[in-house]
Amino acid sequence: MSHPPTNGPPMNLVSAADRSRKVWMQHIAASGPPGEDWCEVYGRHDEVERISTEALVLLRQHRLEEGRARLTDASKERQQLPPGLQGSIVAVLDRWYFGTEGYALFLEGELDRAAEAMEKARQAVIAALSEAPFLMPLANHCQEFTMHRARIERNRRRWAEMWTHIDEARNMLIERQPLCRLQDGSTIDLQTLQHFYEALDLAKEERSAVGVLDSLEQRDRLFGAFLRRLLTPPDFTIVGP
Secondary structure, three states: OOOOOOOOOOHHHHHHHHHHHHHHHHHHHOOOHHHHHHHHHHOOOOHHHHHHHHHHHHHHOOOHHHHHHHHHHHHHHHHOOOOOOOHHHHHHHHHHHHHHHHHHHHHOOOHHHHHHHHHHHHHHHHHHHHHOHHHHHHHHHHHHHHHHHHHHHHHHOOHHHHHHHHHHHHHHHOOOOOOEEOOOOOEEOHHHHHHHHHOOOOOHHHHHOOHHHOOHHHHHHHHHHHHHHHHOOOOOOOOOO
């Protein structure tokens, strides 16, 4: 099912992408036999994620043409996924593909399409969790997509919408709002996610790398840093709430 890459990425990009993708899968596999079995199947069909992550690394370096080429490779892989593949696996692959596509469109100034792609990525996370609750580490991505939407609305100069997304993201952080609502109406909030991680047998250094286990003060400090970056871009005058 593999396609030859449009331009093979440098090995440092491959290793960076692999490190990123291994962490969340390790946590899912550690959650129990269903998660371990899911990861085994996912690992046989994860080219879309691997290539999308390589594209994201390139896009973050503002190597837009190379990043776009890798996204084209990811799209070809996505189109050739086998029929009947487990829905949660397809949904997780869509999370990575559409999330990266949304970022590429953001950089290209295609802001309406960027917002649509980010929403597809968020809905993919909800679909995956609705079918396979052990994919809990992905729940926090819904807050990330909300923060991305704030950036998009900033660039659209839609200030009210920007502040709405900022408030939503912070409310998720301080547990006043769920991270996501699943297809059956149930919700996942930060405390649910914390309980998932606390039940895992993680080494001390692994626990310290899980941001949701940080204290509220630490999380608030990180959110403050994000907010400062959001509100102080070049060539912008931000209108307050």
